[in-house]
Amino acid sequence: MPQGHIENHLSSSSFISDIVIGMSDGLTVPFALAAGVSSAVSNTHIVTTAGIAELVAGAISMGLGGYLAGKTELEHYESEYKTEAWEVDNLPEKEKDEVKEIFLDFGLSPETSQLATEELSKDKTKWIDFMMRLELGLDKPDPKRATKSAANIGGSYIVGGIIPLLPYFFVDTPIDGLKISAVVTLICLFIFGFFKSKATGQPVLSGALKVMIIGAVAAAAAFGVAKAFGA
Amino acid sequence: MPQGHIENHLSSSSFISDIVIGMSDGLTVPFALAAGVSSAVSNTHIVTTAGIAELVAGAISMGLGGYLAGKTELEHYESEYKTEAWEVDNLPEKEKDEVKEIFLDFGLSPETSQLATEELSKDKTKWIDFMMRLELGLDKPDPKRATKSAANIGGSYIVGGIIPLLPYFFVDTPIDGLKISAVVTLICLFIFGFFKSKATGQPVLSGALKVMIIGAVAAAAAFGVAKAFGA
Numbered sequence: 162m163p164q165g166h167i168e169n170h171l172s173s174s175s176f177i178s179d180i181v182i183g184m185s186d187g188l189t190v191p192f193a194l195a196a197g198v199s200s201a202v203s204n205t206h207i208v209t210t211a212g213i214a215e216l217v218a219g220a221i222s223m224g225l226g227g228y229l230a231g232k233t234e235l236e237h238y239e240s241e242y243k244t245e246a247w248e249v250d251n252l253p254e255k256e257k258d259e260v261k262e263i264f265l266d267f268g269l270s271p272e273t274s275q276l277a278t279e280e281l282s283k284d285k286t287k288w289i290d291f292m293m294r295l296e297l298g299l300d301k302p303d304p305k306r307a308t309k310s311a312a313n314i315g316g317s318y319i320v321g322g323i324i325p326l327l328p329y330f331f332v333d334t335p336i337d338g339l340k341i342s343a344v345v346t347l348i349c350l351f352i353f354g355f356f357k358s359k360a361t362g363q364p365v366l367s368g369a370l371k372v373m374i375i376g377a378v379a380a381a382a383a384f385g386v387a388k389a390f391g392a
Numbered sequence: 393m394p395q396g397h398i399e400n401h402l403s404s405s406s407f408i409s410d411i412v413i414g415m416s417d418g419l420t421v422p423f424a425l426a427a428g429v430s431s432a433v434s435n436t437h438i439v440t441t442a443g444i445a446e447l448v449a450g451a452i453s454m455g456l457g458g459y460l461a462g463k464t465e466l467e468h469y470e471s472e473y474k475t476e477a478w479e480v481d482n483l484p485e486k487e488k489d490e491v492k493e494i495f496l497d498f499g500l501s502p503e504t505s506q507l508a509t510e511e512l513s514k515d516k517t518k519w520i521d522f523m524m525r526l527e528l529g530l531d532k533p534d535p536k537r538a539t540k541s542a543a544n545i546g547g548s549y550i551v552g553g554i555i556p557l558l559p560y561f562f563v564d565t566p567i568d569g570l571k572i573s574a575v576v577t578l579i580c581l582f583i584f585g586f587f588k589s590k591a592t593g594q595p596v597l598s599g600a601l602k603v604m605i606i607g608a609v610a611a612a613a614a615f616g617v618a619k620a621f622g623a
Contacts, residue, residue, distance in 0.1 A: 178461075182461075185457055190421075190450055190453050194446050196449075197444070197446070198438075201438075201441045201445075207429075207433060210432045211429050214425050214615075215425050215428070215614075217428065217610070217617045218427075218613070218614040219421055225609070229603075233592050236593075236594060240593050267515075267518045268511060273504065273507045273511050277500055280499060284499040287499045291498055294525065295526075298525070298531040361464050361468060363464060371460060375453065375460070376453075382452055383445040383449040386448045390440070391437070391441040
């Protein structure tokens, strides 16, 4: 069943992509923010307060942003669908030429392309679906995608973001917190990068290293800039 | 030219989607973070330091994250392409059945489906392309997408994030900064939401309000949580 195959493929890859988006920013941004604040203040309570403010801000912004993006994708599909439906109703000859052109592009003979076009255009729903997928490259989005996306992105942001902040609760100075936070977070980024690469079929070792390096670069840059500015 | 149409459509929508991702998080997260920190400290210098650390952390994390996502999409396409190419070479009858099934699903008669399948399968490149688009729903990504994505997302995050932080540089107390920052940022979120909705063909007024409300909710939540925790 090609249709079932397509849907499984799409929904699993968008689930993974949501978790990856939330978790990689969740592990990276609160980690780097806390590192930056640590370079400029001497009170761990300020670091954890800023970290928690960032966790809440990031999870809501990314979660609701994911919700809106999912809604927009659905509405975009529906608006393009209406345009194609209107064209099929009102400019059927032009649309048939476009269908025939697509078949010709795939290497079908003019006779078969003509025949296939005539048969396809008997069912308007399938005709429009064909144009959506082959002229516009749009697959029908999952209608529940927006809500799932919001929960997956926001939730994984919080799970990821708590990890780099925890050490600051148990130490006396921000720099002590940063040392433990860096070790713990870089290990978690490596593990996360490993599974992310595995899930997306990438080379696991280089994938894990890349994710860890992004976190380290972001934290080092935030530390350096905040120290220079805070001095 | 259907092919040209498809490419314009995809590249412009991914450019807009990058700017939207960067700018909406850039306007929202530093705004909400600064609001949260303002609720807990009395020194504007701490707010701006935390804000700048967040700006650097967020731009690097999102920019490099966008780069990796673009690379992963390309590699995913290439890996699926290899699988399809292998199947076309080694299991041609099974793949022909899948092609025929797709034509039948579009309402073509068994005879035309058979004919179209035979003609399509004469050119392996077009055969694989057909399977990629109709069995897997995958369009070939732009190879330069990863680099463009990183620059667009990171750049628009910084542009968006500077706006809510600026007021804190010109006032004496964090709460005064927050008042100006909230007014300025909510206006900018509304304007941004307006153009975003226009670009994606959404109702502009409700779109602008939604974007503004997400920012307000994130900032209010970060303020409340940081105040409760910081007390």
